[in-house]
Amino acid sequence: MQLSTDFLWGGATADFQCEGGFGEGGRGVTTHDYETDGNQENPRAITYRMPDGTIGRARSSFFFADPLPEGAVPCFLDDEYYPSHKAIDHYHHWREDLELLAGMGMNVYRFSICWSRIYPTGMEEEPNEEGLRFYEQIIDTCLELGMQPLVTIHHDELPAVLAEELDGWSSRKTIDYYTNYRQFRDALRGTRIGRLYDLLNGSLEPRAALELHAVASCAKRPWLEYLAKSGQRPLAAQLMRMNSIPRDVIANQRAKKPRELLGLTEGQWFEARRDGVQLTTEALECLNKLRKLGLEGVKISEVAEMVQKGHGMAAYRLGLIAPGTRDYSETVSDLLKAAGTPEKLRRKVYRRIVLRELEHATEWRDYIRQLRRLGEDLTDPQLILPRDVRQMHQRMIARENALKDAETLRKIEAQAKDFDKRLEKLRKDYTFEAAGLVLRPYDSAAEVIAEGRALAICIGSYAESYVKGSTIICCLRRAEEPDEPWRAVEFSTRGRLVQDRGYRNDFAYTSSDGPVMEPGTKKQLRNFWAAWNRAHGRDEKGRKTA
Numbered sequence: 001m002q003l004s005t006d007f008l009w010g011g012a013t014a015d016f017q018c019e020g021g022f023g024e025g026g027r028g029v030t031t032h033d034y035e036t037d038g039n040q041e042n043p044r045a046i047t048y049r050m051p052d053g054t055i056g057r058a059r060s061s062f063f064f065a066d067p068l069p070e071g072a073v074p075c076f077l078d079d080e081y082y083p084s085h086k087a088i089d090h091y092h093h094w095r096e097d098l099e100l101l102a103g104m105g106m107n108v109y110r111f112s113i114c115w116s117r118i119y120p121t122g123m124e125e126e127p128n129e130e131g132l133r134f135y136e137q138i139i140d141t142c143l144e145l146g147m148q149p150l151v152t153i154h155h156d157e158l159p160a161v162l163a164e165e166l167d168g169w170s171s172r173k174t175i176d177y178y179t180n181y182r183q184f185r186d187a188l189r190g191t192r193i194g195r196l197y198d199l200l201n202g203s204l205e206p207r208a209a210l211e212l213h214a215v216a217s218c219a220k221r222p223w224l225e226y227l228a229k230s231g232q233r234p235l236a237a238q239l240m241r242m243n244s245i246p247r248d249v250i251a252n253q254r255a256k257k258p259r260e261l262l263g264l265t266e267g268q269w270f271e272a273r274r275d276g277v278q279l280t281t282e283a284l285e286c287l288n289k290l291r292k293l294g295l296e297g298v299k300i301s302e303v304a305e306m307v308q309k310g311h312g313m314a315a316y317r318l319g320l321i322a323p324g325t326r327d328y329s330e331t332v333s334d335l336l337k338a339a340g341t342p343e344k345l346r347r348k349v350y351r352r353i354v355l356r357e358l359e360h361a362t363e364w365r366d367y368i369r370q371l372r373r374l375g376e377d378l379t380d381p382q383l384i385l386p387r388d389v390r391q392m393h394q395r396m397i398a399r400e401n402a403l404k405d406a407e408t409l410r411k412i413e414a415q416a417k418d419f420d421k422r423l424e425k426l427r428k429d430y431t432f433e434a435a436g437l438v439l440r441p442y443d444s445a446a447e448v449i450a451e452g453r454a455l456a457i458c459i460g461s462y463a464e465s466y467v468k469g470s471t472i473i474c475c476l477r478r479a480e481e482p483d484e485p486w487r488a489v490e491f492s493t494r495g496r497l498v499q500d501r502g503y504r505n506d507f508a509y510t511s512s513d514g515p516v517m518e519p520g521t522k523k524q525l526r527n528f529w530a531a532w533n534r535a536h537g538r539d540e541k542g543r544k545t546a
Contacts, residue, residue: 010108021091028120122159174271
């Protein structure tokens with residue numbers, strides 16, 4: 001019988017079955033290194049140590065392996081034999097072994113790379129040079145002896161660190177490390193590998209790592225398969241990428257029916273199947289939180305849509321359920337419960353926010369906080385459910401500001417002494433007109449506060465300091481409109497200009513606001529302050545010249 005010239009006749013080995021060289025050449029520990037020898041009566045096992053020092057053995061059969069107990073750490077025992085540590089000592093006799101293969105007329109040699117010999121823990125960024133050189137010499141010798149090197153880069157083992165710290169292939173981080181490991185071929189001198197396989201009898205692409213991840217995840221969480229088969233493949237894939245599952249996403253991990261698994265009502269599950277709604281972890285989290293508020297009947301399609309729009313979960317979490325930041329630690333539900341709002345009325349508020357005005361959830365929360373601060377009755381449906389919450393929110397802001405300003409004025413008036421006498425001197429020193437503008441000191445603390453509100457700047461907070469005499473505040477207005485707020489100016493008590501600010505601090509908060517400072521205003525201000533400095537013996541930077 002004549003064989004074709006391209007017929008491959010060769011031998012094959014697995015690194016952990018033949019290499020040995022444990023701990024040599026920079027090699028790290030692999031998962032197989034903890035495996036003992038065995039026979040039919042005493043099967044191979046993984047040796048481990050418990051936190052209390054107890055030693056144990058877990059059966060390591062490929063098909064009937066036992067899981068390690070929680071808290072167990074793999075370990076080596078002096079009285080056990082671990083075959084992979086020496087194997088057939090190919091690490092020291094590789095040339096002799098290759099010559100024997102070639103002597104039998106073989107023209108191909110399939111061997112596997114030990115991941116831990118290239119990347120000892122699997123997490124390194126750069127490969128181990130000694131490991132690269134070991135496999136380079138095997139490849140070179142194969143070619144020298146007329147054998148084509150056929151390489152498998154993953155053969156039923158992992159660096160032990162990845163298994164112990166990341167739970168192996170059930171973590172997507174392992175895939176990232178595998179992708180990095182796979183690049184070692186580029187580091188091999190000459191890259192003269194005939195064929196390269198990720199897995200024994202497997203794919204040529206990194207997709208093999210994803211497949212391993214999927215298998216490991218489904219073995220760990222069988223319900224992922226139930227979800228995928230029920231038509232929720234994107235959700236199953238999303239959950240597969242998560243190392244831990246949020247409590248508000250999966251209701252019962254032991255359930256075998258997808259509806260019970262997700263904690264959905266029969267109507268919600270029917271709707272999802274009928275309309276082809278693809279659920280997400282965000283939508284499920286939202287649904288489960290709504291259920292806790294007593295809103296079981298919310299349609300899945302509505303929740304999925306608001307989450308998809310982008311504003312849904314962010315506004316929902318911030319304004320209704322989850323604590324916010326800074327002083328916004330209370331939620332709408334917290335506020336209404338604390339105020340004794342009837343449950344039926346609370347549900348109406350939740351439904352209104354979730355189904356109609358979710359994008360305004362933060363305004364709802366702030367509005368209810370305002371009602372509480374103002375001492376309003378939070379059991380009054382007309383107050384709790386206004387026609388336009390944004391309009392009522394602005395009204396409450398104005399009301400709170402008015403009360404705050406009145407309280408500030410009462411404090412200032414009680415503390416103010418000799419302000420009228422000081423005001424006469426301020427008018428004499430700081431009343432000035434030039435370049436079509438008029439400067440004058442404010443007549444009262446109330447005028448300072450009102451100016452701050454009109455210009456949307458913080459000048460009102462300086463009112464008390466102004467009345468006490470620790471700073472000087474003036475208004476700067478156009479000569480043709482002397483009664484219209486335009487700019488606020490602060491001087492030090494020595495007469496030096498500190499700040500000059502217009503509406504919103506001369507800053508456009510959004511592009512739709514347009515330019516705040518009108519054309520020509522900068523030049524007008526420059527001319528005015530130049531005239532002011534000349535009249536008061538100051539240079540262009542406001543410093544005294546004499």
